[in-house]
Amino acid sequence: MPRLEVAARDTRQKRAIRAVLERAERPLSPEEILAAAQRSSAGLGTATVYRTVKSLVEESWLAAVELPGRPTHYERAGKSHHHHFACDACARVYEIEGCTVTPSLPRGFRVRDHEVTLYGICRACSTAKRASR
Amino acid sequence: MPRLEVAARDTRQKRAIRAVLERAERPLSPEEILAAAQRSSAGLGTATVYRTVKSLVEESWLAAVELPGRPTHYERAGKSHHHHFACDACARVYEIEGCTVTPSLPRGFRVRDHEVTLYGICRACSTAKRASR
Protein backbone atom coordinates (compact mmCIF):
# COMPACT_ATOMS: atom_id res chain seq x y z
CA MET A 1 0.00 0.00 0.00
CA PRO A 2 1.56 3.33 -1.08
CA ARG A 3 2.31 5.68 1.74
CA LEU A 4 0.45 8.96 1.34
CA GLU A 5 2.51 12.09 1.14
CA VAL A 6 2.44 13.78 4.53
CA ALA A 7 2.48 17.54 4.74
CA ALA A 8 5.85 18.80 6.01
CA ARG A 9 5.48 22.00 7.92
CA ASP A 10 7.56 25.07 7.47
CA THR A 11 8.79 26.18 10.86
CA ARG A 12 11.16 28.78 12.17
CA GLN A 13 13.52 26.04 13.42
CA LYS A 14 13.75 24.24 10.11
CA ARG A 15 14.28 27.48 8.24
CA ALA A 16 17.11 28.39 10.59
CA ILE A 17 18.80 25.02 10.20
CA ARG A 18 18.49 25.01 6.42
CA ALA A 19 19.82 28.54 6.23
CA VAL A 20 22.89 27.62 8.26
CA LEU A 21 23.68 24.66 6.03
CA GLU A 22 22.96 26.62 2.91
CA ARG A 23 25.54 29.20 3.85
CA ALA A 24 28.12 26.79 5.24
CA GLU A 25 31.38 26.61 3.36
CA ARG A 26 32.38 23.33 4.95
CA PRO A 27 30.63 20.30 6.50
CA LEU A 28 29.22 21.06 9.92
CA SER A 29 28.73 18.91 13.00
CA PRO A 30 25.36 18.84 14.79
CA GLU A 31 26.88 20.97 17.51
CA GLU A 32 28.05 23.58 15.01
CA ILE A 33 24.66 23.57 13.34
CA LEU A 34 22.93 24.03 16.68
CA ALA A 35 25.14 26.92 17.72
CA ALA A 36 24.74 28.71 14.41
CA ALA A 37 21.01 28.13 14.10
CA GLN A 38 20.33 29.27 17.65
CA ARG A 39 21.40 32.75 16.61
CA SER A 40 18.29 33.08 14.50
CA SER A 41 16.09 30.73 16.43
CA ALA A 42 16.65 31.12 20.16
CA GLY A 43 15.76 28.17 22.32
CA LEU A 44 16.38 25.68 19.53
CA GLY A 45 17.09 22.26 21.01
CA THR A 46 19.52 19.50 20.15
CA ALA A 47 16.80 17.00 19.36
CA THR A 48 15.33 19.26 16.72
CA VAL A 49 18.69 19.62 15.03
CA TYR A 50 19.15 15.86 14.88
CA ARG A 51 15.59 15.25 13.72
CA THR A 52 15.75 17.92 11.05
CA VAL A 53 19.14 16.86 9.79
CA LYS A 54 17.96 13.29 9.59
CA SER A 55 14.97 14.16 7.47
CA LEU A 56 17.05 16.43 5.24
CA VAL A 57 19.40 13.52 4.61
CA GLU A 58 16.44 11.29 3.80
CA GLU A 59 15.16 13.73 1.24
CA SER A 60 18.68 14.04 -0.18
CA TRP A 61 18.97 17.72 0.54
CA LEU A 62 21.88 16.97 2.84
CA ALA A 63 24.71 14.44 2.69
CA ALA A 64 26.20 12.84 5.78
CA VAL A 65 29.97 13.02 6.03
CA GLU A 66 31.18 10.32 8.36
CA LEU A 67 34.63 10.86 9.72
CA PRO A 68 36.75 8.43 11.69
CA GLY A 69 36.89 9.53 15.28
CA ARG A 70 34.57 12.53 14.94
CA PRO A 71 30.85 13.06 15.00
CA THR A 72 29.10 12.85 11.63
CA HIS A 73 29.16 16.12 9.74
CA TYR A 74 26.66 17.35 7.18
CA GLU A 75 26.97 19.21 3.90
CA ARG A 76 24.65 20.07 1.02
CA ALA A 77 23.98 17.07 -1.17
CA GLY A 78 24.66 17.01 -4.87
CA LYS A 79 28.20 18.31 -4.84
CA SER A 80 30.67 16.74 -7.19
CA HIS A 81 32.78 13.86 -5.92
CA HIS A 82 35.22 15.03 -3.29
CA HIS A 83 36.76 14.11 0.04
CA HIS A 84 37.54 15.71 3.37
CA PHE A 85 40.26 17.17 5.50
CA ALA A 86 39.91 17.21 9.28
CA CYS A 87 42.01 19.65 11.26
CA ASP A 88 43.71 18.16 14.32
CA ALA A 89 43.82 21.52 16.02
CA CYS A 90 40.38 23.06 15.60
CA ALA A 91 38.42 19.95 14.62
CA ARG A 92 36.91 21.74 11.64
CA VAL A 93 36.30 19.72 8.53
CA TYR A 94 37.01 20.99 5.02
CA GLU A 95 36.11 19.80 1.61
CA ILE A 96 38.96 18.90 -0.69
CA GLU A 97 38.84 18.50 -4.42
CA GLY A 98 40.11 15.74 -6.54
CA CYS A 99 40.01 12.05 -5.96
CA THR A 100 42.69 9.72 -7.10
CA VAL A 101 41.89 6.47 -5.45
CA THR A 102 42.10 3.28 -7.46
CA PRO A 103 42.33 0.47 -4.97
CA SER A 104 42.87 -3.11 -5.94
CA LEU A 105 40.69 -5.52 -4.06
CA PRO A 106 40.83 -9.22 -3.34
CA ARG A 107 38.53 -11.33 -5.49
CA GLY A 108 34.94 -11.51 -4.37
CA PHE A 109 34.87 -8.09 -2.73
CA ARG A 110 32.51 -5.55 -4.21
CA VAL A 111 32.90 -1.86 -3.54
CA ARG A 112 29.87 0.32 -3.10
CA ASP A 113 31.53 3.53 -2.01
CA HIS A 114 34.70 4.95 -0.59
CA GLU A 115 35.79 7.69 1.81
CA VAL A 116 39.11 9.44 1.97
CA THR A 117 39.95 11.49 5.01
CA LEU A 118 43.08 13.53 5.43
CA TYR A 119 44.28 14.70 8.82
CA GLY A 120 46.51 17.60 9.55
CA ILE A 121 46.54 21.28 10.33
CA CYS A 122 44.33 23.65 8.42
CA ARG A 123 45.44 26.98 7.07
CA ALA A 124 43.73 29.04 9.76
CA CYS A 125 45.40 27.05 12.52
CA SER A 126 48.84 27.05 11.02
CA THR A 127 48.62 30.80 10.51
CA ALA A 128 47.43 31.32 14.07
CA LYS A 129 50.26 29.23 15.46
CA ARG A 130 52.84 31.16 13.52
CA ALA A 131 51.37 34.49 14.60
CA SER A 132 51.40 33.57 18.28
CA ARG A 133 55.12 32.99 18.43
CA MET B 1 62.67 14.57 35.79
CA PRO B 2 62.55 11.20 34.01
CA ARG B 3 59.58 9.08 34.96
CA LEU B 4 60.67 5.77 36.43
CA GLU B 5 59.64 2.66 34.56
CA VAL B 6 56.66 1.06 36.30
CA ALA B 7 56.38 -2.70 36.33
CA ALA B 8 53.59 -3.91 34.05
CA ARG B 9 52.13 -7.14 35.31
CA ASP B 10 51.59 -10.17 33.22
CA THR B 11 48.03 -11.32 33.78
CA ARG B 12 45.77 -13.98 32.32
CA GLN B 13 43.49 -11.28 30.86
CA LYS B 14 46.26 -9.42 29.07
CA ARG B 15 47.70 -12.62 27.70
CA ALA B 16 44.29 -13.60 26.34
CA ILE B 17 43.75 -10.22 24.69
CA ARG B 18 47.20 -10.12 23.14
CA ALA B 19 46.80 -13.67 21.86
CA VAL B 20 43.52 -12.81 20.15
CA LEU B 21 45.03 -9.81 18.39
CA GLU B 22 48.17 -11.71 17.51
CA ARG B 23 46.12 -14.32 15.70
CA ALA B 24 43.60 -11.95 14.12
CA GLU B 25 43.65 -11.75 10.35
CA ARG B 26 41.72 -8.53 10.26
CA PRO B 27 41.17 -5.52 12.54
CA LEU B 28 38.86 -6.33 15.44
CA SER B 29 36.37 -4.24 17.36
CA PRO B 30 36.44 -4.18 21.17
CA GLU B 31 33.37 -6.38 21.16
CA GLU B 32 35.03 -8.94 18.91
CA ILE B 33 38.15 -8.88 21.07
CA LEU B 34 36.06 -9.39 24.19
CA ALA B 35 34.15 -12.32 22.75
CA ALA B 36 37.27 -14.05 21.50
CA ALA B 37 39.34 -13.43 24.62
CA GLN B 38 36.60 -14.64 26.92
CA ARG B 39 37.05 -18.10 25.47
CA SER B 40 40.41 -18.38 27.17
CA SER B 41 39.73 -16.04 30.06
CA ALA B 42 36.21 -16.52 31.36
CA GLY B 43 34.69 -13.59 33.19
CA LEU B 44 36.78 -11.06 31.31
CA GLY B 45 35.09 -7.67 31.42
CA THR B 46 34.60 -4.93 28.88
CA ALA B 47 36.54 -2.38 30.87
CA THR B 48 39.61 -4.58 30.88
CA VAL B 49 39.48 -4.92 27.11
CA TYR B 50 39.30 -1.17 26.65
CA ARG B 51 42.02 -0.51 29.19
CA THR B 52 44.35 -3.13 27.77
CA VAL B 53 43.78 -2.07 24.20
CA LYS B 54 44.46 1.53 25.14
CA SER B 55 47.77 0.70 26.73
CA LEU B 56 48.76 -1.55 23.82
CA VAL B 57 48.11 1.36 21.48
CA GLU B 58 50.21 3.63 23.69
CA GLU B 59 53.13 1.26 23.57
CA SER B 60 52.67 0.94 19.79
CA TRP B 61 51.97 -2.76 19.88
CA LEU B 62 48.54 -2.07 18.45
CA ALA B 63 47.25 0.44 15.90
CA ALA B 64 43.80 1.98 16.10
CA VAL B 65 41.76 1.77 12.92
CA GLU B 66 39.10 4.42 13.00
CA LEU B 67 36.23 3.88 10.66
CA PRO B 68 33.43 6.27 9.80
CA GLY B 69 30.24 5.10 11.42
CA ARG B 70 31.72 2.10 13.24
CA PRO B 71 33.49 1.56 16.51
CA THR B 72 37.28 1.84 16.41
CA HIS B 73 38.97 -1.39 15.41
CA TYR B 74 42.44 -2.56 16.37
CA GLU B 75 45.20 -4.35 14.52
CA ARG B 76 48.84 -5.14 15.17
CA ALA B 77 51.02 -2.11 14.69
CA GLY B 78 53.94 -2.00 12.33
CA LYS B 79 52.25 -3.35 9.23
CA SER B 80 53.09 -1.78 5.94
CA HIS B 81 50.94 1.07 4.73
CA HIS B 82 47.45 -0.12 3.86
CA HIS B 83 43.78 0.77 4.12
CA HIS B 84 40.50 -0.86 5.02
CA PHE B 85 37.35 -2.36 3.65
CA ALA B 86 34.20 -2.44 5.77
CA CYS B 87 31.50 -4.91 4.85
CA ASP B 88 28.00 -3.46 4.85
CA ALA B 89 26.48 -6.86 5.53
CA CYS B 90 28.55 -8.41 8.33
CA ALA B 91 30.29 -5.28 9.60
CA ARG B 92 33.66 -7.02 9.49
CA VAL B 93 36.66 -4.95 8.56
CA TYR B 94 39.40 -6.16 6.24
CA GLU B 95 42.80 -4.93 5.39
CA ILE B 96 43.45 -4.00 1.80
CA GLU B 97 46.76 -3.55 0.11
CA GLY B 98 47.97 -0.75 -1.99
CA CYS B 99 47.50 2.94 -1.57
CA THR B 100 47.18 5.26 -4.48
CA VAL B 101 46.10 8.51 -2.94
CA THR B 102 47.77 11.69 -4.07
CA PRO B 103 45.46 14.49 -3.03
CA SER B 104 46.01 18.09 -3.92
CA LEU B 105 45.42 20.46 -1.07
CA PRO B 106 44.70 24.15 -0.80
CA ARG B 107 47.68 26.26 0.23
CA GLY B 108 48.43 26.38 3.92
CA PHE B 109 47.03 22.95 4.74
CA ARG B 110 49.47 20.40 6.05
CA VAL B 111 48.71 16.70 5.98
CA ARG B 112 49.82 14.48 8.83
CA ASP B 113 48.04 11.28 7.84
CA HIS B 114 45.25 9.89 5.73
CA GLU B 115 42.66 7.14 5.88
CA VAL B 116 40.93 5.42 3.02
CA THR B 117 37.88 3.34 3.72
CA LEU B 118 36.03 1.30 1.17
CA TYR B 119 32.50 0.09 1.74
CA GLY B 120 30.81 -2.82 0.10
CA ILE B 121 30.16 -6.52 0.41
CA CYS B 122 32.92 -8.87 1.41
CA ARG B 123 33.60 -12.15 -0.25
CA ALA B 124 32.11 -14.28 2.52
CA CYS B 125 28.86 -12.33 2.41
CA SER B 126 28.52 -12.29 -1.34
CA THR B 127 29.12 -16.03 -1.43
CA ALA B 128 26.59 -16.60 1.34
CA LYS B 129 23.98 -14.51 -0.43
CA ARG B 130 24.47 -16.42 -3.66
CA ALA B 131 24.30 -19.75 -1.85
CA SER B 132 21.07 -18.90 -0.08
CA ARG B 133 19.12 -18.28 -3.28
Place this chain on the structure above:
DNA sequence: GTCGTTGCAAAGCGTTTGCAGCCTA
Protein backbone atom coordinates in the same frame (compact mmCIF):
# COMPACT_ATOMS: atom_id res chain seq x y z
C1' DG C 1 52.76 -7.23 51.61
C1' DT C 2 52.59 -3.86 47.84
C1' DC C 3 50.37 -1.89 44.41
C1' DG C 4 49.17 -2.71 39.52
C1' DT C 5 45.01 -5.01 37.71
C1' DT C 6 40.32 -6.57 37.47
C1' DG C 7 35.11 -6.72 37.36
C1' DC C 8 31.24 -4.34 38.46
C1' DA C 9 28.46 -0.58 38.30
C1' DA C 10 28.03 4.21 37.63
C1' DA C 11 29.21 8.09 34.82
C1' DG C 12 30.23 10.25 30.21
C1' DC C 13 29.23 11.65 25.64
C1' DG C 14 26.95 12.04 21.41
C1' DT C 15 22.57 10.70 19.58
C1' DT C 16 17.66 9.14 19.82
C1' DT C 17 13.10 8.82 21.68
C1' DG C 18 8.74 9.58 24.67
C1' DC C 19 5.67 12.92 25.74
C1' DA C 20 2.76 16.98 26.58
C1' DG C 21 2.20 21.38 24.79
C1' DC C 22 2.81 24.35 20.66
C1' DC C 23 1.85 26.19 16.16
C1' DT C 24 1.40 25.63 11.03
C1' DA C 25 -1.75 24.91 7.49
Place this chain on the structure above:
DNA sequence: TAGGCTGCAAACGCTTTGCAACGAC
Protein backbone atom coordinates in the same frame (compact mmCIF):
# COMPACT_ATOMS: atom_id res chain seq x y z
C1' DT D 1 -9.02 22.36 14.85
C1' DA D 2 -5.84 18.37 13.50
C1' DG D 3 -1.72 16.50 13.83
C1' DG D 4 3.02 17.47 12.62
C1' DC D 5 6.76 19.82 15.26
C1' DT D 6 9.28 21.31 19.33
C1' DG D 7 11.84 21.36 23.82
C1' DC D 8 12.69 18.82 27.75
C1' DA D 9 14.31 14.98 29.94
C1' DA D 10 14.94 10.21 29.99
C1' DA D 11 16.87 6.45 27.34
C1' DC D 12 20.51 4.59 24.29
C1' DG D 13 24.89 2.36 22.82
C1' DC D 14 29.54 2.60 23.23
C1' DT D 15 33.43 3.91 26.04
C1' DT D 16 35.57 5.53 30.35
C1' DT D 17 36.09 5.89 35.27
C1' DG D 18 35.59 5.03 40.53
C1' DC D 19 36.20 1.69 43.72
C1' DA D 20 36.96 -2.37 46.59
C1' DA D 21 38.62 -6.93 45.98
C1' DC D 22 42.20 -9.59 43.65
C1' DG D 23 46.61 -11.48 42.51
C1' DA D 24 51.48 -10.88 40.25
C1' DC D 25 55.89 -10.36 41.88
